[in-house]
Amino acid sequence: MTQIYWNEAALNHVTPPGHPERVERAEAVKAALQKIDGLEWRDALPADRSEVERCHPAAYFDRIAAASPADDYVSLDADTHMSPGSLDSALRAVGGCNAALDAVMAGETKTAFTAMRPPGHHAESSTAMGFCLFGTVAIAAKRALDHHGLSRVAVLDFDVHHGNGTQDLLWDEPRTFFCSSHQMPLYPGSGAAHETGAHGNVLNTPLNPMTGGPEMRRAWGDVILPAVDDFAPELILISAGFDAHAADPLANLNWHEQDFAWVTSAICEVAEAHAKGRVVSTLEGGYDLDALAASTVAHVQALREHEE
16 A cells, blocks of 8 residues: 655745745645545654765754744745744655655555655755755665665656756765656756766756657656666655646646656556565655646556555
């Protein structure tokens, strides 16, 4: 039974009025997922700082904790803000993803999805950016390697924006394989095909603006997934951003719900071949509420079908 990791703290990370990464995103995702039968809901508990420090220096954690405001907001950069509930919510995003990983490794479920915010894939080693505080999925990858003893972990990112933070955090980690499809040109400006990691462990597949489902399926089916198959991961982690949807206001790709369902199912097939079906997914972007809700449902339903 696919597990969903959630806590109401996701609603306590409050951003300034008009900000796209807003509380309503979490509300939309939760309401949509509650309509799906056959999911097991689990509490997303906060991670210890030692988990964050698998990827981020202690001094960075201290700086983020010290920046946490007692009221109102603090801006870490033009896009990235903290309110009084932000640190707890970010730690629960990390903790939920780690708990999902632990459950999958224990054989309690093959698939799990963490529906928390803020997202994480833009957070670099010592830099909060792009709405992100901690590198949630990269931290889970390091936990899988160092706590669970795996030797090959794939991190697959289909958010419309390049996961520069995940790439930074895993650049020199030969036991991981980070693959990303993303619109280019677009924020944050990284993710060119020549960025291949310190050990050939990064695969970037930029997509032109207005790329639709057929082109996306060719990129994943002909380039990314064959490379993941060759890597033969023992676990697959997904950065599940849904802002490649045609309705999303922050980008210009033309994917639809069925495209997210397709790529999820294709990823699960590779996981079945090499990783005992183990797939852990965590929420990244997606800023049109209706498209976000529908795409998340398509993604989670594909994960659930993989359980059957």
